[in-house]
Amino acid sequence: MKSVAAVLHEVNKPLEIEEIELDGPAEGEVLIRFTHAGLCHSDLHVMEGDIEGWLPMVLGHEGSGVVEDVGPGVTRVAPGDHVVCSFIPSCGSCHWCATGQQAICDMGASIMRGHLPGPRWPISGPGGRYGAMCMLGTFSQYGVISQNSAVRIDPDLPLDVAALVGCGVPTGWGSAVNAAQVRPGDGVIVFGVGGIGVNAVQGARFAGARYVIAVDPLANKREMAERLGATHSVATGAEAAALARELSRGLGADKAILTPDKMTAEVVAEAFEATGKASTIVLTAMSGFTEQTLRLLPGVVATLYKKTIKGSLFGDCNPTSDIPRLLALYQTGDLKLDELITRRYSLEQVNEGYADLLAGHNVRGVIEHQHG
Ligand SMILES: NC(=O)c1ccc[n+]([C@@H]2O[C@H](COP(=O)([O-])OP(=O)(O)OC[C@H]3O[C@@H](n4cnc5c(N)ncnc54)[C@H](O)[C@@H]3O)[C@@H](O)[C@H]2O)c1
Ligand SMILES: [Zn+2]
Ligand SMILES: [Zn+2]
Structure with a gap:
C-alpha cells in the first residue's frame, strides 16, 4: 500500500515529504495507522548526524495509532486496538527483558539500522530501500512495525497525548x-x-x-x-x-x-x-x-x-507495563499531558515543527496525521 511520509535522505538537509510503498505485515508484524507523532529532540540528533542511522530513513519514534492488520503469530495486539508505539522494543525473552529491564532489551541495539527483525525492510520509495527510525517511523500515515514495539492502551484515551507516552x-x-x-x-x-x-x-x-x-x-x-x-x-x-x-x-x-x-x-x-x-x-x-x-x-x-x-x-521503564501505568496516572489527574502539547502540525509542516523546537517555542509539537 501507499503512505505519505517525512524522510531524511541526507544529514543536515530538511525532511522530504514523499509517497512511500509499504509491504503488508509479515510474521510478528503489525500494520498501524499512525494518528499522532511527537517531535522529540532525538530525531534532530539524527538529522544533525549526532546519531547515525540507515538513510534514507522515515523519522519519528514517538507515536500512537490504530492497528489495521496483523501478520501471522501476532498475539500482543489485534485489529482495531489503540496502541502507543514504544521507541524501545521489548522482545520479552532476552536477559534484560527477563530481569525486568525492558528499556535495555537486546533488540534496542539495532533500532537505528532501519529494518525490522529478520532483517525485514517493509518500506521502499524512489530512493530504494527505506529505513524507519527506532523500528517505527511515526512521521508517516501508516507503518509496519514489530508487535514488540506496540503497547495496547485503553480506547477511551485521547491518542494525541498518548503519543507522548512512547518516548518523552x-x-x-x-x-x-x-x-x-x-x-x-x-x-x-x-x-x-x-x-x-x-x-x-x-x-x-x-x-x-x-x-x-x-x-x-x-x-x-x-x-x-x-x-x-x-x-x-x-x-x-x-x-x-x-x-x-x-x-x-x-x-x-x-x-x-x-x-x-x-x-x-x-x-x-x-x-x-x-x-x-x-x-x-x-x-x-x-x-x-x-x-x-x-x-x-x-x-x-x-x-x-x-x-x-x-x-x-527510556527512564528505566518497562514499556509493556509502564506505558499503561503512566496513562492511568493521566486519567487520575496526577500526570499532566495536555499541557505538554504546545502546537499541532500537519505532516507537511514537520520541518516547521522542528524549526519551532530549535527556536525554543515548543515543549512538544505534535503531528496530526490525515488519512485519505
Ligand atoms: N535517554 C533516553 O532514553 C532519551 C529519550 C529521548 C530523548 N533523549 C534526549 O534527551 C534530550 C532532551 O530531549 P527533548 O526532546 O526534551 O529536547 P528539547 O529540545 O525539548 O529540550 C531541551 C531543553 O534543554 C534546554 N537547555 C539547553 N541547554 C541547556 C543547559 N546548558 N542547561 C539547561 N537547559 C538547557 C533547552 O532550552 C530546552 O528547553 C535530547 O538529547 C534527546 O535526544 C534521551
Ligand atoms: Zn524521543
Ligand atoms: Zn528483550
Whole structure:
C-alpha cells in the first residue's frame, strides 16, 4: 500500500515529504495507522548526524495509532486496538527483558539500522530501500512495525497525548522516579526542561521531592516547569547550585537529572558541582558518539562524597507495563499531558515543527496525521 511520509535522505538537509510503498505485515508484524507523532529532540540528533542511522530513513519514534492488520503469530495486539508505539522494543525473552529491564532489551541495539527483525525492510520509495527510525517511523500515515514495539492502551484515551507516552513522558518521569529514585524529602535539580525534562519535574514532584529546581535558559520552559511541579526555576546551573545549597543548609541537591538538548561536559560538571554527598546524577540527554561528555575535576570527589553517576534509557521503564501505568496516572489527574502539547502540525509542516523546537517555542509539537 501507499503512505505519505517525512524522510531524511541526507544529514543536515530538511525532511522530504514523499509517497512511500509499504509491504503488508509479515510474521510478528503489525500494520498501524499512525494518528499522532511527537517531535522529540532525538530525531534532530539524527538529522544533525549526532546519531547515525540507515538513510534514507522515515523519522519519528514517538507515536500512537490504530492497528489495521496483523501478520501471522501476532498475539500482543489485534485489529482495531489503540496502541502507543514504544521507541524501545521489548522482545520479552532476552536477559534484560527477563530481569525486568525492558528499556535495555537486546533488540534496542539495532533500532537505528532501519529494518525490522529478520532483517525485514517493509518500506521502499524512489530512493530504494527505506529505513524507519527506532523500528517505527511515526512521521508517516501508516507503518509496519514489530508487535514488540506496540503497547495496547485503553480506547477511551485521547491518542494525541498518548503519543507522548512512547518516548518523552516515560523517559523524563522514569529518569526521576526509577533512575534517580527520588524519595520523599529529596532535593532535585532538572537541567533542561523541554519535552523530556518537564516530565522529570512531574515525576520528581509526584515521588515526593521537597524541592525541584528547573534549570533552563528559556523563560517559557521555566514557566511550564513551574506549572507542572517545579518549586523553583533558574536560567543557569550556577544559580541552581547556589539555590540548592541555600535550600538544604549547604548540603546540595540529592538528585540531578540531565535532560538538556545535548549532553555536554559543562552541564555534567554543573550537576556534579550542585549535588551533595550520596547524591545521584542521571545522564538522560544524548550527544554525538565521539563527544567526551564526562570530564570531572576533581573526580576524586565522586569517591569522597559517595556520588553515583548513571545513564538512563527510556527512564528505566518497562514499556509493556509502564506505558499503561503512566496513562492511568493521566486519567487520575496526577500526570499532566495536555499541557505538554504546545502546537499541532500537519505532516507537511514537520520541518516547521522542528524549526519551532530549535527556536525554543515548543515543549512538544505534535503531528496530526490525515488519512485519505
Ligand atoms: N535517554 C533516553 O532514553 C532519551 C529519550 C529521548 C530523548 N533523549 C534526549 O534527551 C534530550 C532532551 O530531549 P527533548 O526532546 O526534551 O529536547 P528539547 O529540545 O525539548 O529540550 C531541551 C531543553 O534543554 C534546554 N537547555 C539547553 N541547554 C541547556 C543547559 N546548558 N542547561 C539547561 N537547559 C538547557 C533547552 O532550552 C530546552 O528547553 C535530547 O538529547 C534527546 O535526544 C534521551
Ligand atoms: Zn524521543
Ligand atoms: Zn528483550
